[in-house]
Amino acid sequence: MLHHLLEWLASVATGLIETFGHWGVFLAMIIESACIPLPSEVIMLFGGFHAEEGLLTFWGVVWAGVFGNLVGSLLTYWIGATKGREWLEKYGKYVLIKKNHIDKADRWFKKYGEWAAFFGRNLPVIRTFISLPAGVARMNFFKFVIFTFLGCLPWNYVLTYLGFKLGANWGVVEPYIKPFSYGILGLIVLAVLWFIFRNLRTRTATK
16 A cells, blocks of 8 residues: 555656646655655656756756755744644643653754754655654754755755666666665654653553
């Protein structure tokens, strides 16, 4: 089922590019950065392939991807800083998230947020969601914009370059990225399960 979902998302991404060109890349990367997992690997590789065909320009694809990421990240940051934080403060206790957890996240992003924003943009899975916790923690907005922008450059450039060089064979790259993506997703799931287990055990011990 997951495989079919990913294939459908990939077809949506390529369809946007085939229909709207550079604007399709821009729109697809906004969606990808707004916690909707359109595969950026497919978007930028396919955009690079179209640049190699002469249907798009190389740097047009790169900058459409970068600015699409930035706009989507800003939208997600805003949601996290307003509605997301409000929701956690009001209902977080029902999913084992306490006020001190939010305070810890605030302190962590204050100390390491720049590097989280930068490196998070270059990691599959994490890049799609990193802006939401940054917003919830209300990371310094100016630093968030700068490091998100800088972090988007290498990922989008490299994928566009590979798509451009491989041409019609652009699809051979994605299977090599998928295991890495699944590995990161597995680590995230394990971290969530560990968080739930630890907090349930603490609650039980307190009672």
